Amino acid sequence: MSTIELDGVRKTYRSGSIEFEALCGIDIHIGTGEYVAVLGPSGSGKSTLMNVLGCLDVPTEGTYLLAGEDVSGMSEAQLAEVRNRRIGFVFQQFNLLATLPAWRNVELPLVYAGIGRAERRERAHAALTRVGLADRTENRPGELSGGQQQRVAVARALVTEPAIILADEPTGNLDTASTADVLDLLDELHASGRTIVLITHEHDVAARAGRRLVISDGRITSDERREVVREVVR
Ligand SMILES: Nc1ncnc2c1ncn2[C@@H]1O[C@H](COP(=O)(O)OP(=O)(O)O)[C@@H](O)[C@H]1O
Ligand SMILES: [Mg+2]
Numbered sequence: 001m002s003t004i005e006l007d008g009v010r011k012t013y014r015s016g017s018i019e020f021e022a023l024c025g026i027d028i029h030i031g032t033g034e035y036v037a038v039l040g041p042s043g044s045g046k047s048t049l050m051n052v053l054g055c056l057d058v059p060t061e062g063t064y065l066l067a068g069e070d071v072s073g074m075s076e077a078q079l080a081e082v083r084n085r086r087i088g089f090v091f092q093q094f095n096l097l098a099t100l101p102a103w104r105n106v107e108l109p110l111v112y113a114g115i116g117r118a119e120r121r122e123r124a125h126a127a128l129t130r131v132g133l134a135d136r137t138e139n140r141p142g143e144l145s146g147g148q149q150q151r152v153a154v155a156r157a158l159v160t161e162p163a164i165i166l167a168d169e170p171t172g173n174l175d176t177a178s179t180a181d182v183l184d185l186l187d188e189l190h191a192s193g194r195t196i197v198l199i200t201h202e203h204d205v206a207a208r209a210g211r212r213l214v215i216s217d218g219r220i221t222s223d224e225r226r227e228v229v230r231e232v233v234r
Contacts, residue, residue, distance in 0.1 A: 002065075003164060003195045004030040004053060009062035011048050011218075022048040023059070024218040030197065032163070035190045035228075037206035038199045040215035046199045049215065050168045053197060054087055055079040067163070084112050088157030090182075092169035094149045096141040096156075102128060103137040106156045113160060127155035131185055147178025154185050165189055168199045183208050 011023040022045045030036055040046050051057040052064060055071055058079070063072050071082060088109075089095075096105045107124040115123070128137050131151040141149050150170060157165055167186065171179040187208060190196050200206050207228070214222035 001032050002029040003032045003067055005065040007063050009059040009064060011052060012060040022218050026220060030195060032195055033193055034211055035196045035209045036211045036213060037209035038213045038215060039206045041201060044215045045218040046215055047168055050166055050199050054089060054166045055083045084109060086162055086164055088162040088165045090153050090157050090167040090170040092172040094153045096149055096152060098141050101138045101140055102152045105152055106159050109156060109160045123159055127159040131155045147174055147181055150174060150182050158189060164195045166197050171205055
């Protein structure tokens with residue numbers, strides 16, 4: 001079964017009288033539990049694709065079925081509900097709220113989902129423990145390293161137990177060691193059955209995924225599956 005089915009998806013940006021087609025007819029089917037890397041140079045349409053996949057934006061044309069549900073024509077409120085229920089996001093810039101301690105950042109998706117206080121606190125702490133930050137739950141983002149901040153963001157992405165994790169250049173601002181930490185976490189989430197879509201422009205990061213899509217000027221130019229062979233060092 002496909003979790004994600006895009007057919008003939010186009011996205012046109014308009015500013016004044018100028019139109020720009022950022023996605024020019026994308027057909028992608030992603031199966032449940034696949035780990036897919038989307039590779040492409042800057043400006044090729046990766047983030048636009050991520051926004052469509054994540055229901056942060058809707059296609060101008062074409063259809064998008066998410067877990068069999070047609071999201072192309074949904075209202076903003078319906079999209080927000082689908083995002084919260086099905087998808088965890090990780091961004092390059094972490095997107096944490098600076099004034100809140102780590103665990104408060106992590107519990108936010110549960111606030112939107114209407115989960116009660118005590119359960120939120122418990123699940124936020126469990127998620128932070130899972131990413132190795134059990135001793136940093138009270139720290140604000142500014143008191144954490146970049147790698148730790150991104151692990152908080154991963155905890156926030158997984159706290160709702162979403163079936164899909166979308167990560168847009170999650171290691172773009174990280175050093176080598178933190179990059180390895182975050183990629184290991186994505187591997188674990190994949191191993192636990194989640195569908196992962198990882199957007200990157202780095203080939204060694206993309207090498208962690210079993211399937212690689214290349215996007216160029218809004219079109220998919222390559223789609224290949226490869227055996228991932230990895231030495232476990234720890
Ligand atoms: N809101 C927007 N309005 C107009 N053009 C946009 C907008 N967002 C992105 N674009 C253009 O669409 C193309 C793809 O952008 P993007 O998806 O951000 O690429 P990538 O993430 O691969 O760098 C770029 O040429 C960009 O300038
Ligand atoms: Mg981008």
